[in-house]
Amino acid sequence: MMNPSFVVIIEFNDITLLFNQLKFVFNVKKSNMKSNSIFLFALILTLSFPVCAQTLEQANAQLKRKEYRSAYSSFRKLAEQGNSQAWGTLGWMYINGIGVSSDNTKGISWLKRAAEQGNIGAQLYLGGIFLSSTVQPKDVNQSAFWYRKAAEQGDPIAQLKIGELYAKGEGVERDLQEAMLWIHRSATQGNIDAQVVLGGAYMAGEEYLKINNRH
Known part of the structure; x- marks a missing residue:
């Protein structure tokens, strides 16, 4: 079972959403917007940050203490507030049945939401899910898509995986170069597995890549 690589953070979009909600609640008119904006923003800083920080700290602590049902509830609340990092954590929890009944459909849905926002952990996890057939039928096109996304952001594991897919022509057109x-790129970041594969390719030629992939 994989450990989550998703770190929950407070995003500016969450604060912007809260700001807009407070404007609605207080029925701020355009004529009074300038005079009330400072008050509303100060109110947001006073009320939202302590609550969010406490919730984030609680969720991470609960997960670390293996209080999975409580952690699920905390991350679910954060996810419903639009926190993209919590989306990824929820996806992991649904896939593995951590704190909630296992549901691959919901898990993949949450992971995709996080991955679409650039969450490398979610992109990497989706790449692995679609490359294997343990969670759902194998889909090398989707696997290559998400591995490529993570690789482009500099993740060394994803760089090795997309390289292997290019070597075999799975999900992408075969291209040894x-x-x-x-x-x-993966090897230069210290990925030992990539260094081994690269060394073999240099010694035996690029054709080595076609027959020495690890998946």
């Missing part, structure tokens, strides 16, 4: 490029 592209494969070597991504595997080299």
Whole structure:
């Protein structure tokens, strides 16, 4: 079972949403917007940050203490507030049945929401899910798509995986030069697995890549 690589953070969008909600609650008129904006923003800082920080701290602590049902409830609340990092954590929890009944459909849905916002952990996890057949039927096109997204953000594991997919022509058109490029990028970041594959390719030729992939 994988450990979550999703770190929950407070996002500016959450504060912007709260600001707009408070404007509605207090029925601020355009004519009074300038005079009331400072008051509303100060109110947001006073009320929202302590609550959010406490909730985030609680959720992470609960997960660390293996209080999974409580952690699920905390992350669910954060997710409903629009926190993209919490989306990824919820996806992981649904896939693995942590604190909630296992539901692959919901898990993948939450993971995709996080991945679409650039969450590398979610992108990497989706790449693995679609490459295997343990969660749902194998889909190498989706696997390559998400591994590529994470690789472009500099993740060394994803760089190796997309390199291997290019070497075998799975989910992407077979391209050994592209494969070597991504595997080299991974290796230069210290990924030992990539260094081993790259060393074998240099010694035995690029064709080594076609028959020595790990998936």
